[in-house]
Amino acid sequence: MTHATIPGDKQLMEKYMGLQQPNDGIMCEYIWIDGTGEGIRSKCRTLNEEPQKPTDFPIWNFDGSSTYQAEGSNSDMYLYPCAIFKDPFRGGKNKLVLCEVFKYNKTPAETNRRKPCNEVMERAKASIPWFGIEQEYSLLDYDGHPLGWPKNGFPGPQGPYHCGVGANRVYGRDVQEAHYRACLYAGVKIAGCNAETMPAQWEFQVGPCEGITMGDHLWIARYILHRVAEDFGIVVTLDPKPMEGDWNGAGAHCNYSTEAMRKDGGVKEIEKAIEKLSKHHVRHIKAYDPNKGKDNERRLTGHHETSSIHDFSAGVANRGSSIRIPRQVAEDGKGYLEDRRPSSNCDPYSVTEVLVRTTVLDE
Numbered sequence: 539m540t541h542a543t544i545p546g547d548k549q550l551m552e553k554y555m556g557l558q559q560p561n562d563g564i565m566c567e568y569i570w571i572d573g574t575g576e577g578i579r580s581k582c583r584t585l586n587e588e589p590q591k592p593t594d595f596p597i598w599n600f601d602g603s604s605t606y607q608a609e610g611s612n613s614d615m616y617l618y619p620c621a622i623f624k625d626p627f628r629g630g631k632n633k634l635v636l637c638e639v640f641k642y643n644k645t646p647a648e649t650n651r652r653k654p655c656n657e658v659m660e661r662a663k664a665s666i667p668w669f670g671i672e673q674e675y676s677l678l679d680y681d682g683h684p685l686g687w688p689k690n691g692f693p694g695p696q697g698p699y700h701c702g703v704g705a706n707r708v709y710g711r712d713v714q715e716a717h718y719r720a721c722l723y724a725g726v727k728i729a730g731c732n733a734e735t736m737p738a739q740w741e742f743q744v745g746p747c748e749g750i751t752m753g754d755h756l757w758i759a760r761y762i763l764h765r766v767a768e769d770f771g772i773v774v775t776l777d778p779k780p781m782e783g784d785w786n787g788a789g790a791h792c793n794y795s796t797e798a799m800r801k802d803g804g805v806k807e808i809e810k811a812i813e814k815l816s817k818h819h820v821r822h823i824k825a826y827d828p829n830k831g832k833d834n835e836r837r838l839t840g841h842h843e844t845s846s847i848h849d850f851s852a853g854v855a856n857r858g859s860s861i862r863i864p865r866q867v868a869e870d871g872k873g874y875l876e877d878r879r880p881s882s883n884c885d886p887y888s889v890t891e892v893l894v895r896t897t898v899l900d901e
C-alpha cells in the first residue's frame with residue numbers, strides 16, 4: 539500500500555517549501571462543493587497581486603464531468619469566488635477561496651446551496667440570525683477501519699472516551715490540534731473542540747456566525763480538516779453512522795438565535811420558534827443531510843443521544859430530543875436553541891436556510 543506520510547517525505551518537502559516565493563506569485567486555492575453535495579474539490583492558480591475581496595479573483599471554470607456535476611459533452615462549470623481565507627498550508631499571502639458553482643448557462647448547480655441560502659439570509663437580515671455548528675467527525679485508517687481500533691475486534695464499550703485524555707482513550711489528537719491552529723490562522727471562527735463519545739471520533743465548533751458566514755466558515759473548516767488529515771495519512775469521514783452497533787453516530791448540532799432570542803425575556807421567542815419548528819419536522823429532516831433524510835435514518839434512532847427521525851420533540855437539557863434548550867438558557871431566560879437533528883455530513887447552507895425560513899420568514 540502506498541502511504542502519503544512516509545517519514546522523511548515531509549523533511550524533503552521542507553527543501554521546496556523553503557524556496558522564496560516571488561511577490562507577484564500568489565497561490566490561490568479555489569474550493570468548491572462537488573455533485574454529491576458533501577465532497578470538496580479544489581484547484582490552484584497563480585494571481586500576480588494579493589486579492590483583498592472575492593471580486594478580485596477571476597471567475598474560473600472546471601470539468602464538471604469529473605465531479606458528478608455535468609455531462610462530458612457540456613462539462614464546463616463556473617467557479618464564482620465568494621469568501622476568502624488565509625492559506626494555513628502555504629502561509630504568506632496565499633489564499634483559500636471558497637466558490638459557488640454555476641452551470642454553463644449561468645444558473646446555479648444543483649449542489650450550490652449557498653445561493654438560495656444567501657437570498658434567505660438577505661431577506662431575514664433584520665432579525666440578525668446567529669448560528670454555531672458542532673461538527674462531529676471520525677478518523678479512519680486507509681482501510682476504512684476507525685483509527686486506533688484493534689484490527690480484529692473492538693475497543694471497550696463507550697464511556698471513557700468523551701472528552702477523554704490518555705493514549706487508551708483518544709486516537710488522533712494531533713489531527714485535531716493541527717486543525718484548530720490552522721483554522722485560527724485561516725480566519726475561521728472556530729469556537730472550540732473536544733474528543734467525542736465513540737473512540738476516534740472528534741468534534742469542533744464553529745460560531746457564532748451571522749447569516750451566510752456560518753456555511754462559509756464551516757465548509758472551509760471542513761476543507762482544512764481533510765487537508766490536515768491528508769498530511770498525517772489519516773482519513774476523515776463525516777458519515778453520520780460510521781460504525782453500526784452500540785457506537786454513537788456523528789451529527790452537526792446547529793445552535794441558533796435571533797436578536798430577539800438573545801434579549802432579556804428572549805426565551806419566549808425561542809418557544810415560539812420551537813412551536814413553528816414542530817410543524818415542519820419532515821421538511822427539516824429532508825434538509826439536514828445531503829440525501830434528503832436517508833443518511834440520518836441510520837443515525838436518528840432514538841438511541842445514542844438522538845431523537846427518532848419520525849418524531850419531533852423539545853426539552854430543556856434533553857439530549858434525546860430534536861431541539862434542546864440548554865440549561866443555562868432556561869436559567870437566563872434568553873439565548874439560543876440547539877437543533878440536534880442535522881447530520882454530520884449536512885450542508886450548513888441548507889440547514890441555516892430552512893431554520894430561518896421556518897422561524898423568521900414563516901414560509
Ligand code: ADP
Nearest residue numbers: 668669670671729743744745746793794795874
Ligand atoms: P454542547 O453543549 O451542545 O456540546 P457546544 O459548546 O459544543 O455545545 O457548542 C455550542 C455552540 O453554540 C458554539 O459553536 C457556540 O459558538 C454556539 N453559540 C453560543 N451562543 C450562541 C447564540 N446566541 N446563537 C447561536 N449560537 C451560539
Ligand code: MN
Nearest residue numbers: 599600601604
Ligand atoms: Mn485538464
Ligand code: MN
Nearest residue numbers: 672741743791
Ligand atoms: Mn458540543
Ligand code: MN
Nearest residue numbers: 672674734741
Ligand atoms: Mn458532540
Ligand code: MN
Nearest residue numbers: 672791876878
Ligand atoms: Mn450539542
